[in-house]
Amino acid sequence: MSETVKTNKNEDTVNNNTTTEQKPADDSQIKLNNKLKEKLRKYIKKLDGTSITKEESIKLEVDTFKQLYKPKLAGKEDSYKHIPKFYFKLPKPDDTLAQKLREETRAQFLQKKSKELLDNSELKHLWSLLEKTNGSYNVTNNDELIIDYFQFKKIRDEAGPKYKPYFTAEVFGRLQAAEGGVGRVRAVSLFNYVMRRVWLQQTRIGLSLYDVTGQGYLTEHDLESYIAELVPSLAALDGLDSSFSSFYVCTAARKFLFFLDPLRVGRVRIRDVLSCSFLDDLLEIRFRHVNPGVFAARLPTMPNLRWRDGLQDLSRFSFSARKQEAAGRPSVPVQGP
Structure with a gap:
C-alpha cells in the first residue's frame, strides 16, 4: 500500500514538471522584464556611492520638471512666468492724485x-x-x-x-x-x-457716472444726485414747485433703497436698479402725456401722494423730516416756499 502511494506522488511531481514546461513565458513579457531590470540596474548604479538628501532630491525633481516643460516656459506668453495683478485697492480719501x-x-x-x-x-x-x-x-x-x-x-x-x-x-x-x-x-x-x-446700456453708463468707487453700487446720495439732475428733463414735472423738488428727489431715492436694499447696508446694485420697474416708471414721466402722479402714486412711503396739493405734501415731508432728526437719522433739507 505504501509503495502505491509513493508511486502516485512521483507521478504527480512528474506531471507538475511537465505542465510548467508546457507553458513557456511570452517573448514580449520577457523583453519587458529585462528592460525593467536594466533600468533598475542603471538607477542603482547611478546612486551607488552617492548619498542624496531629501532637499537635493526635491531640487533634482524641480530641475527635471523645468527641463521637461522648458518649451512652454520659454514661450511668448507672460502669464506663464508672472501672475497678473487682478485686485486693486481703492485709493484713500486723502490721496487726491490717485x-x-x-x-x-x-x-x-x-x-x-x-x-x-x-x-x-x-x-x-x-x-x-x-x-x-x-x-x-x-x-x-x-x-x-x-x-x-x-x-x-x-x-x-x-x-x-x-x-x-x-x-x-x-x-x-x-x-x-x-x-x-x-x-x-x-x-x-x-x-x-x-x-x-x-437703452439699457445707455442707462447703465449714465448710472455708472455716479458710482464714485466704481464697484457697481449706488448709495442714497448717489441716487439723489442722479434723480436731481434727471428732474429738469422730466417734462411732466414742468409745473412742479421748485420747493417740492427736494422732497421728490428724496422720496424717489428712498423708494429704490426700500425695495432693493433689504439688508439696509445703505447701497443698491446698479444691476438691480436696471432690472426693476421703478426706473421705467421714473423715466415714463419724461413725456408730457403721462400723468405726473403715475410714479408718485406708487411711492411706498406715501401711497396717497398726488401732485395737486404741494403745500400739504410739503408739510407732511417737513413733519417726517423733523421726526427723523429727532431720532438721530439724517434728512434731506427742505427749501421754504
Whole structure:
C-alpha cells in the first residue's frame, strides 16, 4: 500500500514538471522584464556611492520638471512666468492724485463704451435694412415683416461690425422661441430688442457716472444726485414747485433703497436698479402725456401722494423730516416756499 502511494506522488511531481514546461513565458513579457531590470540596474548604479538628501532630491525633481516643460516656459506668453495683478485697492480719501486718476480713467472707459452704442441714425439704418429683406413689405402691416436665419445673417453682414453684438445666434434663438419656435422672427421684435438693449446700456453708463468707487453700487446720495439732475428733463414735472423738488428727489431715492436694499447696508446694485420697474416708471414721466402722479402714486412711503396739493405734501415731508432728526437719522433739507 505504501509503495502505491509513493508511486502516485512521483507521478504527480512528474506531471507538475511537465505542465510548467508546457507553458513557456511570452517573448514580449520577457523583453519587458529585462528592460525593467536594466533600468533598475542603471538607477542603482547611478546612486551607488552617492548619498542624496531629501532637499537635493526635491531640487533634482524641480530641475527635471523645468527641463521637461522648458518649451512652454520659454514661450511668448507672460502669464506663464508672472501672475497678473487682478485686485486693486481703492485709493484713500486723502490721496487726491490717485482719486483724480481713477475718476479720469473711469470717465474715459465710460466714454469708450458709449461710443460703441448705436445712435438714432444707426437705428434708422437698421430699420431700413429690415425693410429691404421683404419686397412686399407694407407700412400699415409691419407686424407681418418676418425674417429667417439666413436673412438675419445677411442683415448682420450688411450692417457692419458695430451691429454684430445684436445679431448673434443666441439672440435669434431666443426671439424665435418667443415667437413659437417656427424658425423665423418678426422684424419688429428684433428691432425692439435692439432698442431696448441700447437703452439699457445707455442707462447703465449714465448710472455708472455716479458710482464714485466704481464697484457697481449706488448709495442714497448717489441716487439723489442722479434723480436731481434727471428732474429738469422730466417734462411732466414742468409745473412742479421748485420747493417740492427736494422732497421728490428724496422720496424717489428712498423708494429704490426700500425695495432693493433689504439688508439696509445703505447701497443698491446698479444691476438691480436696471432690472426693476421703478426706473421705467421714473423715466415714463419724461413725456408730457403721462400723468405726473403715475410714479408718485406708487411711492411706498406715501401711497396717497398726488401732485395737486404741494403745500400739504410739503408739510407732511417737513413733519417726517423733523421726526427723523429727532431720532438721530439724517434728512434731506427742505427749501421754504
